[in-house]
Amino acid sequence: MGLFDKLKSALGKTRDKVVSSFKTVLPFGRKIDEDLLDDVYDTMIQDDFGPATADRLVDAVRTAWKAGDIAESQDIITHLKQHIVAQWPPAHRDLAKADTGPTVILVAGINGSGKTTSVAKLANYLKKQGKKVALAACDTYRAAAVLQLTEWSRRCGVDIIKHDQGADPGAVAYDACEAAVARKADILLVDTAGRLHTQDNLMRELNKIQRVVEKKIPGAPHEVLLVLDATSGQNAITQARSFSEHVTVSGIILAKLDGSAKGGIIVGIRDQLDVPVKFVGLGEQIDDIEPFDPETFVEALFAE
């Protein structure tokens, strides 16, 4: 029997339960042993924590177990919850604000991560808080991206500053800053084109947008939010790192958390980079955005 056949039959058993959750591997009252710790590790891997983070967390559990602090499986859940929640102190989650003039929020991310939708949701969220919001359509590359944002701006009733497709995004940012100041907007949301973090020229372009904004409005951009897809795997860490090298990423929007993926990758990111998560995207509707709440997030990780 070749490897492939064996693999097929081996996987046949597990295929029905590709999703194993902490709840199923940690039945109430089970005594902790090495096998159980292995299962916890595997679950973490399936939730995209990544091997390094999973190793670290399991080691922490093992230490606590050896020290006699915890003994049964439900203790593991409590222990991990505390451990993970503590990584995101509340102070980290508020949006920065300009002392005077418009607060500029630059939104960046790779192609298809959900930038434009997140910008629209954010605009709606902030508008509901009574802020005057303006959008800058700096994605001049993708076909019809400007149209997409224009449609969103119409739906939530906010201003949009745009040029034609193919225009220089730096120029759009420049005009948007002027317009935001002139119209006395509280918040300027800058949507940018999706770019892979490996495309050096495009990353430099993003940096240029940031510099243009910096020049026009002192202290801006007050926030640079990186949009990450909750279904993405370990590459998200590389994304976060590369974007941070080119612009001053101050927070993360975790989009598409309503899918079947649990977004464990942000635990890994928090483990390796000091970038807080500020918002989570939970659906396609304009209201489907919420400030990130670590307790709910961790609760969801351990649910089911």
Next chain:
Amino acid sequence: MFDALTDRLNDVFRNMRGRGKITEDNVREVMRDVRTALLEADVHLDVVKSFVKEVTDKALGAEVVKTLHPEQVMVKIVNDELINLMGPIDSRIPWVAGGPTIILMAGLQGSGKTTTCAKLAKYCLDRDKKSMLVAADLKRPAAIDQLEVLGEQLGVPVHAERGHKNAVKVCRNGVGIAQKKLIDVVILDTAGRLSIDDELMTEIANVSRAVSPHQIYLVLDAMTGQDAVNTAKNFNERLELDGVILTKFDSDTRGGAILSVKSIVHKPIKFIGVGEKLDRLDEFHPDRMASRILGMGDIVSLVEQAQQQVDVEEAAKLEAKMKKGDLSLDDFVKQMDKVMGGRSLKDMLKMIPGVGGMMRDTDMKIDEGEITRMKAIVSSMTPKEKTDPKLLNASRRRRIARGSGADVEDVSGLCKQFIQARDMMKAMAGMGMRDRMKFGTQFAQQSMAGGKMPSFKAKTKPKFKPGRKDRRKARKRRSR
């Protein structure tokens, strides 16, 4: 792509080298590293487990331990198993005779469906198939506009019904029109949907029932984590997929999904998207991918790509020119552009067996700007100078240097290199295939020596400057 996984595996195998003998402990240790490397690459946990177990068993089964070059045998085992895991695959699209081939595209939001639809249309166009795009993404604002813009770029008709809410109807109408217009391929672009969104999954299942597509492809982001398998499974349950297209492969993702999808969902990867441009869609070949993962290069794809870019007639003309030795700098640049086809020099070099590893070992820096600078220099020449670089005297060189913003040495270096290359080509044109290859290897070895790329900059040789004594000697010689 795959760089990081390749690096990890290469490290692992390098560590095996020079140990002389492989023991069970070594193998297990090595496989632990392989396991972590695969998990970091987002390969699904179950696949990793079986893979590691299988390779360990084989490696311990005497095959490896007794050989002289255990690491080579290990590489071979891993390579074979990787190919097994991803293949066998027929990456062609089975065209339907008479009547349009209907292709339905499905996937999560932001996986790259619309772009991939356009890329597929281009793929059909290149194979002389008339294609039509149907805009059935009625959810995302401006999705129809996006497809229309892309269709216009390609010169491919797009069927769209604005203000419509029913994707099933739009698709059915689109297919009807295609039949009337004698279109060969209809590509249906649908809205992105979550695999757990029952309402939308029912909608796409209805589309599928209504038009009975010949091929259903799932578009999947290569950067997806462990969840890739769940997504593929869920879509497959509702749609009976024919294949998967992995997108955004030009990032530095380790692309573990590629290994997991085939072995768990039993659906082949058909294509991979490797760039934003519409011609950046590659057919998927497991064997080539395996050697790429292991850093063994991918010469077959490289040659194929080069062949695709160069047209036969032009190549014949060029060869005649080469034989005569009157290749111009213009031809040279044009050829270079064609072969590169928008790829970076580094990407090209990595596809050559052995070079990938060498680049890592020596930490070779590739100056991508070199080609741009070279082009600038050439464009600053007059047509006459381009055909005969020997014309270039010091004054002309200074002018060109000023015009292109390069140094005079760069201009001189380029000319010298070009004349050398031209002479070499002339010599090679007369040779048989075997001699050519030998010659090529020698040339490559010469220029690659020391882990350095051949540079266009002329080496500044210390010129022999005659001193006072020498001059006196020369005068004496002359007067004699």
